[in-house]
Amino acid sequence: MVESIRRFHEQPQEAKMEWYSRDFSRKVNYYSSGDIKGRAKPVPAEWKDTLSCRAADDQWDFDALPELCRSPIDTGYLKSIKLSGHYYPACPEPDLTLGTIKHSDPSLLTLVLQDKSNGLQVLHNDQWVDVPLVDGAFVANIGDFMQLLSNDKFMSVKHRVLASPLGRPRISAVSFFLPSAENRIKPCGPIKELLFDNSPPIYRITSYVEFMNHNRVVGQIGGRVLPHFKL
Numbered sequence: 001m002v003e004s005i006r007r008f009h010e011q012p013q014e015a016k017m018e019w020y021s022r023d024f025s026r027k028v029n030y031y032s033s034g035d036i037k038g039r040a041k042p043v044p045a046e047w048k049d050t051l052s053c054r055a056a057d058d059q060w061d062f063d064a065l066p067e068l069c070r071s072p073i074d075t076g077y078l079k080s081i082k083l084s085g086h087y088y089p090a091c092p093e094p095d096l097t098l099g100t101i102k103h104s105d106p107s108l109l110t111l112v113l114q115d116k117s118n119g120l121q122v123l124h125n126d127q128w129v130d131v132p133l134v135d136g137a138f139v140a141n142i143g144d145f146m147q148l149l150s151n152d153k154f155m156s157v158k159h160r161v162l163a164s165p166l167g168r169p170r171i172s173a174v175s176f177f178l179p180s181a182e183n184r185i186k187p188c189g190p191i192k193e194l195l196f197d198n199s200p201p202i203y204r205i206t207s208y209v210e211f212m213n214h215n216r217v218v219g220q221i222g223g224r225v226l227p228h229f230k231l
């Protein structure tokens, strides 16, 4: 997986231009510096390139993927609906920027497979803590929608990635798990089994689609999505 992401990004620029687009209705996009257009100002540009692929109606179309990435992708892994293959080029002045700025994922759960480079950090007690590299292991990040459904029993994690110092690029494969297509429009809220007299619902009923639409709006003004859904 990581090697196929490397192969894609390390091609000459011309070979990648076919995929270069920020039209996220496409199945595959290649772009630099994250969602820079959808962000609040002043947010620094991110020192990374991304190949992102999504499954329309939960069906992966392997023929739509860049040829270099097709065969090594294990279909068992692709049960999620969106996959980002990040490539953080070595940065000459890593202290002046970030690879990925501070955020929490709007997903239910995110699995991150890292290559052999450090850089991922989580915010814990107001301190940035390095996520240790464990060979072959996934990092599992709780997303904002999981926090809503679990009524704050599982809290989403704020994280960021430092820019890669000179030496070698950092590569990660990030897989976002969302409700399935038919469940994305269904009304849902904190799950009943987690509600008690002394633990009433914190969030109102919504749907994943409404949640994501609002996430796009607050993302542009630098806000957080969850407070909007609080009762």
Ligand SMILES: O=C(O)CCC(=O)C(=O)O
Pocket (backbone or CB within 6 Å): 084, 086, 100, 105, 112, 114, 120, 159, 161, 172, 174
């Ligand atoms: O590259 C990484 O390790 C994490 C990237 C990330 O947080 C994301 O794509 O949401």
Ligand SMILES: [Fe+2]
Pocket (backbone or CB within 6 Å): 103, 104, 105, 110, 159
């Ligand atoms: Fe993330």
